[in-house]
Amino acid sequence: MSARFDERRRLSLNEKPAGLGPVLYVMAREQRIEDNWALIAAAAAAKERSVELLILFPLAPMFNHGQGRHNYWMVDSLKEVAETALGYQIPFYIEYGNWVDSIPDFVLKHHVGEVVFDFNPLEPVRAWRENVAKKISVKASVVDARNIVPSFFVSNKCEFSAATFRPKIHKWLKEFLVPFPRLQTVLPAVGSKRQPAIDWDRVSSYRATVPDEALEKNWRAGHKAGMKQVDKFIRETLPNYDTLRNDPTKDGVSNLSPYLRWGNISAAKVAMLVEKADAPKAHKDSFLEELIVRRELSDNYCFYTKDHTKLAAAHPWAQKTLAEHKNDEREYLYTYKEFAAGRTHDPLWNAAQKQMLKEGKMHGYMRMYWAKKILEWTPDPQTAIDIALRLNDSYELDGRDSNGVVGVMWSIAGVHDRAWTERPIFGKIRYMNYNGCKRKFAVKEYEERYGGNIDHKLF
DNA sequence: ATCGGCTCGCGCAA
């Protein structure tokens, strides 16, 4: 059971030797102690050399359109992490400022001998990580604790579509979807530090954001809340998942994406629980396709694509067809602020926008319609991408991550998709419209549920 | 209600 850490989950970040001091896990994307391969790798190294294991959360100033709701989620997640770390007697620290200063300072101050990061394909975190590895004088590596089959292992290029990525995932799933070993740590040696005190008020206020009280009442962040939602999903929703998941008026989705986004829960753990759940196979397969293939495809896209939010990253056929239609007349044009406030002519679009504002999460099916309409109602495709991503990253609890990037790029720029019948503005990009939604679900019910007034402090 | 056509390129078989 306590299988050796699989080195294929790790990428080396420098050629420097490990020092004599403690092993440091730099927690960033994976805000959990449980089921975390990066922490397990760091713990194994510490045990092997009989040195202490430390965890550091390097709190940088807010970036990428983060709002109060994101700050709330992070702070609550970290409080739970600190408490759990205490139970394992692993010192958990928070340092403030830019990574390239705060982490090397910490390494020197605590005589750290080796650093392990968790994987994130996105800028700016990726560059921060690499710059820290260059600056410090000890061994540094990154472990993919997010994807079941490590992103840098499963494929060495940007995949064309889910169809090319899927067989690669399935080929390796058996080897990588394995139970997590128990976290083994070396008990703190005589004279070592006790659990550091954390000033939570300072943590909360470090990223200057406006509190988002309405939303904070509706969600509970962290590992325990996430696993509770996993249990609820498997019992109540999974048995009908494939039938109900695309109906935005039904509660047929997992509601796990914020927990996965913040690393509160491990997708591998969820996958193993779903595999052994007592639900029809077709529904389990449908969910596992979303959880594993589609989700991990997003990291593949972001990791191997430079400037992944630019139109230039799209397939050649998509760039060509959008260019051919760039001068097509737009019947409606809206600004960022009009979109943000949910003030378009389309009650269905406005309802989707307001669902995101109010609940921090737009239904997955509506996200496609929503993004495609932004393409239709803005002057050019790059503006559409920029607006859609900014809205996504500001208001989705699962925003500011690779899945949101790919969702927007799929909808607007045909990433991972194929060409369809040509029409104005969209060219050969897959089209969606109001009539299609009417065929699929009770549009009016959705509009009435979410279409009301909205607290305008939110936008 | 159901079905086929739309359109493109990957990746495998030859």
Next chain:
DNA sequence: TGCGCGAAGCCGAT
């Protein structure tokens, strides 16, 4: 080089 195949779309024909 040829060809099967994808697959959260729309739409018109049956």
